[in-house]
Amino acid sequence: MTLGHFAVIDTETTGLFPGNHDRIAEIAVITMDRSGTVLDRWETLINPVRDLGKQSIHGIRAKGILDAPRFGDIAEELDWRLSGTIIVAHNLGFDARFLRAEFHRAGLALPDFYLPRGLCTMQMAHEYLPGAGRSLQDCCDSFSIELRHAHSAGDDAEATAVLLSRYMELDPDLGDWDHLLNEAAATTWHDASPTALLAPIHRASGESRETHFLDRIVVRLPEIAGPAEHQEYLALLDRALLDRYLSAHEQSALVAMADELELSRTTVLELHSQYFSSVADTAWADGVLTDEELHDLAIISELLGIESEQLEAATRTRPDSPALAPTMKTAAASYLEPGDLIVLTGDMSRPRSAIEAELKAAGFKPHGAVTRKVKLLVAADPDSLSGKARKARTYGIPVVGEDYLWNQVFHSTGR
Structure with a gap:
């Protein structure tokens, strides 16, 4: 046998x-x-x-x-x-x-x-x-x-x-x-393989290079989008960069936005350059570039595909390029105001009760469910597929990682 x-x-x-x-x-x-x-x-x-x-x-x-x-x-x-x-x-x-x-x-x-x-x-x-x-x-x-x-x-x-x-x-x-x-x-119970076999999805190897989301934006000629469309894309970028991290969901949203607005890759790169210059202007506003601000610029330049020459120039002296409109304020911590509702999801590095106590002490209101009144969802993983995260994205509520709390929210409130 x-x-x-x-x-x-x-x-x-x-x-x-x-x-x-x-x-x-x-x-x-x-x-x-x-x-x-x-x-x-x-x-x-x-x-x-x-x-x-x-x-x-x-x-x-x-x-x-x-x-x-x-x-x-x-x-x-x-x-x-x-x-x-x-x-x-x-x-x-x-x-x-x-x-x-x-x-x-x-x-x-x-x-x-x-x-x-x-x-x-x-x-x-x-x-x-x-x-x-x-x-x-x-x-x-x-x-x-x-x-x-x-x-x-x-x-x-x-x-x-x-x-x-x-x-x-x-x-x-x-x-x-x-x-x-x-x-x-x-006791074999299948004589033949299924008609179609799905391609398996493997973990990314340490050596593999992730495709930058910019590479997924179609190069279009001629360019038909105008300034209003540019501001719409930048507004989404501002929300996505709130925690200085672009989750896979946020990258896909940016690609979809560029596609919907018919923005070419060249135009998107230019918008990213303007955005970076605006952040650099803000950092240099007091005439000093701190280590924290330098680190912030380095993170943003990597996320947005900024050329190393522009990053280097921005760290030497205040850029001459014009800042974006005041409505495009990019200081992450300024997004929240005292009394805002914040929801947590996933297994955090500290007990949830302890984090909620920190939020209350900082003047915010921890909330148990995602509603349209919630200002921010903090997830153990920004790409979380939890029900809370899915609903937050549906409502347009930013989904950020836990680091945002420690590095931006609590840091800005002196906690």
């Missing part, structure tokens, strides 16, 4: 409780045969349609999942990939609970026999690595297995696959290996 394969999986999730509202944010499947040879590695980020939870653990940024499929989009393909295999995971119970919940949401279900017959390399460590510890890192260390990026689904699954192969090498004559694979082959 033809042997089936091992499907070694790992998931990264937004939290611990699939029965409530936590979701899978990344999944990987390593297909391996009885000899320990890896036949395929498949992994993808998944848009969980909610905030990403403890990002400090899994390291997934919201901007990385904006174009990622939802679980329902990959459910059929995943079901096919698992057909005819024995599922393996390190702490299989955890991954199995999330798989059940996600397939249920997608209106599908794995065969009843599939998950219960799987192998858990964490549980197997009691037999093969007594006293070594139960974490994947502990077990890998016992065999000098490299775990390159812990809490990355692909690398965790690959390390787990190697760990399983080491177990098989320690106990090569155990009949259960072949018995399970024979059983897997006999």
Whole structure:
């Protein structure tokens, strides 16, 4: 009989409780045969349609999942990939609970026999690595297995696959290996692959260069937009740069605005140059450029694609270029006024109650829900997909990162 394969999986999730509202944010499947040879590695980020939870653990940024499929989009393909295999995971119970919940949401279900017959390399460590510890890192260390990026689904699954192969090498004559694979082959539930396979979305590598949003603005000739359109684009830019960070959402909004107003890339670059000059004028207004202002100019120049020569000139002496109209005031902290409503979302670096106390002491009003009266939404991740963040963007309320509170809001109020 033809042997089936091992499907070694790992998931990264937004939290611990699939029965409530936590979701899978990344999944990987390593297909391996009885000899320990890896036949395929498949992994993808998944848009969980909610905030990403403890990002400090899994390291997934919201901007990385904006174009990622939802679980329902990959459910059929995943079901096919698992057909005819024995599922393996390190702490299989955890991954199995999330798989059940996600397939249920997608209106599908794995065969009843599939998950219960799987192998858990964490549980197997009691037999093969007594006293070594139960974490994947502990077990890998016992065999000098490299775990390159812990809490990355692909690398965790690959390390787990190697760990399983080491177990098989320690106990090569155990009949259960072949018995399970024979059983897997006999219970294949898919004969053919789905008609269409989605292109997986991977984490950005450290070496990859992100495309600057300016490169996505179409070069148009002839130019038909006028000054009113320029001011509309600059107004959006002013809001987007409130926290001196351009989230992926804000970049997309700027690209869409340039497209709607039929602004060419050349014109947008000129508007960025004018905007930068306005900020530089403001910084030099008292005749002194502080280290903080210098840092601010450097950040803005990088975000807006300003040439290094213009940045260097602006840091030497006050630019001669005219400032923008007074309505384009760019001092970030001046956006807020005492009594403004501020909403928090996501897992912050400090307890939410402590941050809310700081806001109250600074004269602002922490608010629990996003309404049109809210002035600002502070998110643990500016690209958050939480319900609060989605509503704030719908209302045109700026969504900023937590750093904005410490570096702009509290700093400006002397907190």
